[in-house]
Amino acid sequence: MATAPCMPSISSPTFRKPTTSIEPINPLSHLPKTLRPTNPFRNKFVSLSIARKTRRSSFRVRAVAAPAEGVAVFDEMVSGTQRKYYLLGGKGGVGKTSCAASLAVKFANNGHPTLVVSTDPAHSLSDSFAQDLTGGVLVRVEGPDYPLFALEINPEKAREEFRSASQTNGGTGVKDFMDGMGLGMLVEQLGELKLGELLDTPPPGLDEGIAISKVMQFLESPEYSMFTRIIFDTAPTGHTLRLLSLPDFLDASIGKILNLKQKISSATSAIKSVFGQEENKQEDAANKLERLRERMVKVRELFRDTDSTEFVIVTIPTVMAISESSRLRASLKKENVPVKRLIVNQILPPSASDCKFCAMKRKDQMRALDMIQNDPELSGLNLIQAPLVDVEIRGVPALKFMGDIIWK
């Protein structure tokens, strides 16, 4: 005897341009009491019937949870032609890339030329869009109405650029040169900065910091001026947290190096002509470093600009993920990074006939969702619930489907 499914089903393996019809169903009985809204339309659940034009029956989503507190959330995000940045971050594997990619598709389908950038060293944008986006260049994503481009930044390459610039200034080349000049004291000061060490074993977040600063550099050029929405799919939480302190750290470190560079320049001015070529090389490197420092400062400013930037935390309904999201939110607050929304992804959709496993899982998820309401860091955020669906979310049509559920 056939049993009713306990999860929404997108059963066609070739997910193509679905059409959706929405009809309100069930009340909110399966939600924890604290999450039940006073206005039933704020947290409503809907049933989506998705039919493929040619094979209707093979393509059906029975029931999924609509975004909680989601009313008019997207209106605010989509309005205005001023450029806006969205950074999506959270614990590994919670669905950051899927949410970022679905937001990108949604913006592009709503008239915004959009750029989505992956700064996670383990890129998954290509997988998410089911398109080859590798190579560190802008690639147009096929499908959305308005231009959508994706960029997977190669963190290794970005770091190499930084390394070569700083090594010319603070690495062994300068050290040998300065030792020869009898200026060991300054060299020791350079050593204290530990920049070489930092680059040899880069902390998580450095690559990402450099990658974001590189994107900022791109965005200054006229050919990028068309983009009105920029979305960053960031590395998992730990990395992002490190990234937040990087601009300050690098600002200070590079600032000190440049300071020392000036001292060195004046101390060696008497013999400059002898080492003219070396001096020029160092000037170039110093300029490069200075530009990099400026970009890092811009990244820091961008992160804190409430008018143009928002960090969206993505999580799943588990105690561990929510605890981590709470810590992330606390760190972001400390760094003055604006956060308004929390996406709780992979929520089991309502079902009249849970199997034992699903019933247990649902109970667990309810406990985790309750935690959000009692968490001082998270309870004030605009809560968006996204359902667990039964296939991987890959390709523009699937991302559009997901985006229409999340971003309302």
Ligand SMILES: Nc1ncnc2c1ncn2[C@@H]1O[C@H](COP(=O)(O)OP(=O)(O)OP(=O)(O)O)[C@@H](O)[C@H]1O
């Ligand atoms: N709501 C969902 N329902 C079903 N599958 C989902 C959902 N959200 C994400 N997934 C799947 O989970 C996997 C991980 O998703 P995704 O790559 O978006 O996570 P991530 O947080 O970016 O991961 P990472 O930290 O590794 O970059 C993918 O296979 C994706 O299709």
